[in-house]
Amino acid sequence: MHWDWSIARDALPVMLKAFFEVTLVVTVVASILSALLGLIWAIGLREMPGALSKVLAFVLSLLRNTPIPLQLLIAAYAIVQPTGWLSHTSSLAQYQHRLIIIGIVVFALQYSTYMAESYRGGIESIRSGQWEAATALSLPRRRTWQAVIVPQAMRAALPSLGNWAIAMFKDTPYLIAISVPEMVSQAQDIGGNNFSYIEVMTIAGLIFLVASYPTAILMRTLEKKLVY
Amino acid sequence: MSSPDLSKFAATSGTSGTPRIVFEDVEKRFGKNVVLNGLGFEVAKGERVTLIGPSGSGKTTILRLLMTLEELSGGYIYVDGEPLTHKKADNGKRTALRPKEVALIRRRIGMVFQQFNLFPNMSVIENIIEAPVHVLGQSKEEARSKAQSLLDQVGLGDRGDEHPTRLSGGQQQRVAIARALAMEPEILLLDEVTSALDPELVGDVLGVLRDVANTTDITMLLVTHEMQFARDVSHRVMMFDEGHIIEESAPDAMFSNPQHERTKKFLQAIL
Numbered sequence: 001m002h003w004d005w006s007i008a009r010d011a012l013p014v015m016l017k018a019f020f021e022v023t024l025v026v027t028v029v030a031s032i033l034s035a036l037l038g039l040i041w042a043i044g045l046r047e048m049p050g051a052l053s054k055v056l057a058f059v060l061s062l063l064r065n066t067p068i069p070l071q072l073l074i075a076a077y078a079i080v081q082p083t084g085w086l087s088h089t090s091s092l093a094q095y096q097h098r099l100i101i102i103g104i105v106v107f108a109l110q111y112s113t114y115m116a117e118s119y120r121g122g123i124e125s126i127r128s129g130q131w132e133a134a135t136a137l138s139l140p141r142r143r144t145w146q147a148v149i150v151p152q153a154m155r156a157a158l159p160s161l162g163n164w165a166i167a168m169f170k171d172t173p174y175l176i177a178i179s180v181p182e183m184v185s186q187a188q189d190i191g192g193n194n195f196s197y198i199e200v201m202t203i204a205g206l207i208f209l210v211a212s213y214p215t216a217i218l219m220r221t222l223e224k225k226l227v228y
Numbered sequence: 229m230s231s232p233d234l235s236k237f238a239a240t241s242g243t244s245g246t247p248r249i250v251f252e253d254v255e256k257r258f259g260k261n262v263v264l265n266g267l268g269f270e271v272a273k274g275e276r277v278t279l280i281g282p283s284g285s286g287k288t289t290i291l292r293l294l295m296t297l298e299e300l301s302g303g304y305i306y307v308d309g310e311p312l313t314h315k316k317a318d319n320g321k322r323t324a325l326r327p328k329e330v331a332l333i334r335r336r337i338g339m340v341f342q343q344f345n346l347f348p349n350m351s352v353i354e355n356i357i358e359a360p361v362h363v364l365g366q367s368k369e370e371a372r373s374k375a376q377s378l379l380d381q382v383g384l385g386d387r388g389d390e391h392p393t394r395l396s397g398g399q400q401q402r403v404a405i406a407r408a409l410a411m412e413p414e415i416l417l418l419d420e421v422t423s424a425l426d427p428e429l430v431g432d433v434l435g436v437l438r439d440v441a442n443t444t445d446i447t448m449l450l451v452t453h454e455m456q457f458a459r460d461v462s463h464r465v466m467m468f469d470e471g472h473i474i475e476e477s478a479p480d481a482m483f484s485n486p487q488h489e490r491t492k493k494f495l496q497a498i499l
Contacts (some may be wrong), residue, residue: 132345139363140362
């Protein structure tokens with residue numbers, strides 16, 4: 001095995017570009033979406049009439065228990081492809097753009113099912129006295145969620161939500177399955193062209209480490225600060 | 229705060245007019261466990277009634293039924309002559325009211341809990357103005373100035389911006405009382421409001437409640453083990469055992485000359 005600095009030097013800018021333009025964008029956008037969706041699922045599971053809430057729970061468990069690469073393939077080639085949305089593109093950039101959107105939707109949905117569980121734990125950790133006080137003050141149900149339950153559940157769920165976001169970040173290389181040019185697939189291309197993978201894969205690993213380690217520490221500090 | 233001091237000599241049970249609260253043939257079961265069965269009583273407007281009795285005798289359940297925190301298994305509760313959760317339909321059938329109807333009547337009732345139940349995510353003042361703003365539709369400024377005078381009244385005028393978790397139990401309970409009063413309730417339910425407090429903090433809370441009793445005509449139902457307090461503020465004491473009222477009288481008579489054997493034993497045990 002031989003380490004070639006010139007490959008590393010040429011690969012780094014390309015990989016960083018892919019990191020910021022694809023990997024990071026997908027992670028941030030999909031994290032925000034999944035945090036919102038997860039909250040909606042968690043509230044829905046509690047507030048919807050019995051039958052509906054069972055249907056929702058079933059759909060969520062379907063999503064949760066199937067692998068992301070499979071979901072990506074289904075979404076891109078079984079669901080979107082037949083609509084023609086992917087083929088009617090004017091440029092490669094636009095085509096890739098649309099694949100990224102599909103990736104964001106799949107990641108957001110998948111992780112929303114995990115985050116719903118985090119919220120559920122947060123909601124269940126709230127003592128019944130909080131609900132009772134809201135009833136005693138005649139707060140409407142909606143206002144009770146908005147002003148009393150969600151803020152408290154959010155605090156309880158935040159560390160776990162952060163962990164899911166980091167987990168999602170590390171799952172982004174699955175986007176290779178639908179040929180989204182995220183960082184690791186770029187690394188693979190460069191490695192293939194130079195017949196040497198050690199440089200690019202090392203760089204990819206370092207970028208992931210450098211990005212996720214501080215985030216994990218940040219989450220831990222946040223967790224400590226969130227005590228009332 | 230509503231009109232001051234009409235109440236010192238206010239209604240005792242049996243005065244004319246619609247009673248503030250009526251329990252009619254009330255039944256409450258938790259699974260197979262029957263807590264209340266065929267319970268009936270009335271509370272007059274402005275009357276302050278203390279409920280005493282051994283634990284499990286149904287006192288707290290009565291307050292929780294009035295606050296609609298528990299579902300009535302049978303019978304009816306009326307507030308100012310209006311059904312609270314269930315009504316007799318024209319054909320005589322017992323029917324549940326819609327949540328919106330329940331909510332309208334429930335607004336007249338406030339409750340203070342043993343565990344305070346302040347919202348930890350809000351400051352003290354936010355706790356107090358939350359319902360006046362979002363239920364009564366008061367403006368924030370109006371609600372704030374009312375909340376401030378309530379806080380002054382309970383001796384916490386300078387703590388409005390703090391979070392409840394930074395206050396002692398006694399202070400939290402006084403905020404909870406202010407929060408309940410901010411809704412200008414006709415009926416105030418006090419469920420063992422000093423039981424979770426360290427002994428040295430009980431006095432301040434009872435002082436605030438004495439003040440409320442002496443300066444307002446709010447109808448009060450109290451569950452408490454503070455017998456001196458019950459004696460001082462209530463017009464009537466009802467002794468419960470196994471879901472039934474086994475004795476009721478003015479506090480002086482109840483505490484100095486109980487009639488029922490169970491009452492004698494109970495009072496001996498706690499006094």
